Amino acid sequence: MHVYQVIIGSEILNRRRADRHFDFLSEALLQRGEKLYATFIVEDDKSLIERVFTLVKEDPQSVMFSFGGIGSTPDDLTREIAAKVFTGRPLVVHEEAKRRILEQFGEEAYPHRIHMAELPEGADLLDNPVNNVPGFSLQGRFFFVPGFPKMAHPMVRQALDSLLPDARPLYRRTFTALTSENDLIEMMQQVPDTIDLSSLPAFCGSRRIAVISLGGKERPLVDEWYERFEEFMREKKIDWVEGDRHDDPDLCDPED
Known part of the structure; x- marks a missing residue:
């Protein structure tokens, strides 16, 4: 629609x-x-x-x-x-x-x-x-x-x-990767159209970060792809935190 x-x-x-x-x-x-x-x-x-x-x-x-x-x-x-x-x-x-x-x-x-x-x-x-x-x-x-x-x-x-008589909100999970979104493109390309994928780059001080959000009407499918991202980041040794933390000062460089 x-x-x-x-x-x-x-x-x-x-x-x-x-x-x-x-x-x-x-x-x-x-x-x-x-x-x-x-x-x-x-x-x-x-x-x-x-x-x-x-x-x-x-x-x-x-x-x-x-x-x-x-x-x-x-x-x-x-x-x-x-x-x-x-x-x-x-x-x-x-x-x-x-x-x-x-x-x-x-x-x-x-x-x-x-x-x-x-x-x-x-x-x-x-x-x-x-x-x-x-x-x-x-x-x-x-x-x-x-x-x-x-x-x-x-x-x-x-x-x-x-x-939309039976409509319900999308189930959504979000994390903040402590890296450039460029390092996540390989994984993002695998996400199916049934998942609502959003990638928002940001700076926290001098650090590049990327907020990744996955949404969908089927909770198990969203959880599956969230876990795939986690596995990918562990393999690539990328740090991340749950939620949208793009404006969290604790993620910035100490001098900032």
Whole structure:
């Protein structure tokens, strides 16, 4: 599963607002044993948004969470572009979305708010706990939520619960090797794709070190490869310590 995040809003790029979606989604995915594949932060530009959505659509393994642009103001372009890219059809009135909007706002839904019920054909709704104006999804894997975190984040949790009902965090083991990561490449090349391998080089004083992390959904497999690294380092006479110790002063040269 390739999880894409698209954050739409010129106000983030020009620093009028601070982004709160990247940290939220990346953490929510990690709690379910998944991670982000790519993140885009884009202006309220129709052609740019369309190109990004098209890129996502062309990936057969893609899942997308799009934040922002589903309101009723002139710069809210997401609904129209999503319809064009993902359905090839114009927007249609979603009767349940219309009912919710009228229930929330009554006559004040007209003349503008009611347009938020115009959604791509075949859209399913995501519940909005703040003002009942729903987000929506397409094909069970493309999810569109508002830019407001209080509205968007509960919708994303709802989507993730339906998408990954039995998800669990990755089991992970980490060690810090007291050597350059270059000395570990031979071993890293053997790690299978079923293991999430991360290598982060660092300096501790003048000493080169490398933090190696192994993760996976199957604990015995992660333990097996952790033990293989241990065996390799013993053979190569490489010292190591458990955990991520890249900022531990005890590993630095005494003068540092």
